[in-house]
Amino acid sequence: MAGPNDSAAPSAVRVDPGALVSFAGTLRSEAGAVGGLDSGLAAATGALPGTTWDQTCGQAKDSVDKALHRIGDRFTAVADGIEKSGKAFELTDQQFGDTLSRIGLHS
Known part of the structure; x- marks a missing residue:
C-alpha cells in the first residue's frame, strides 16, 4: 500500500498459485518435523537422585x-490457509477468464 509521500503507481498483484501450494507443502513437512521433536528431557530425569528433580x-x-x-x-x-488461498486464486482467475470469454472480451 502506498503512503501519502509515495508517488509510484500501484502495480498489479501477481500471484503464483503453484508457489503457494508448494510452500504450503514445505511448511506442512516442517510442521511434522517440529511436532515430532523430542525435548530430550526424559534422559535427564534420573540425574539428581534424592531430589525433586x-x-x-x-x-x-x-x-x-x-x-x-x-x-x-x-x-x-x-x-x-496458504494452500486454500492459492487454490481460491486459481479458481477465481479461471472463473474471471471464463466470464470474459463468454462475453467476447477474452480469447
Whole structure:
C-alpha cells in the first residue's frame, strides 16, 4: 500500500498459485518435523537422585513436548490457509477468464 509521500503507481498483484501450494507443502513437512521433536528431557530425569528433580524434569518435558506439538499444529494451520488461498486464486482467475470469454472480451 502506498503512503501519502509515495508517488509510484500501484502495480498489479501477481500471484503464483503453484508457489503457494508448494510452500504450503514445505511448511506442512516442517510442521511434522517440529511436532515430532523430542525435548530430550526424559534422559535427564534420573540425574539428581534424592531430589525433586525427577518431578520437575518430567513436568518440563511435558510442557516442552506439548509446546512443540502446538507449534507443529500452528504450522499446519498456516499451511492449510496458504494452500486454500492459492487454490481460491486459481479458481477465481479461471472463473474471471471464463466470464470474459463468454462475453467476447477474452480469447
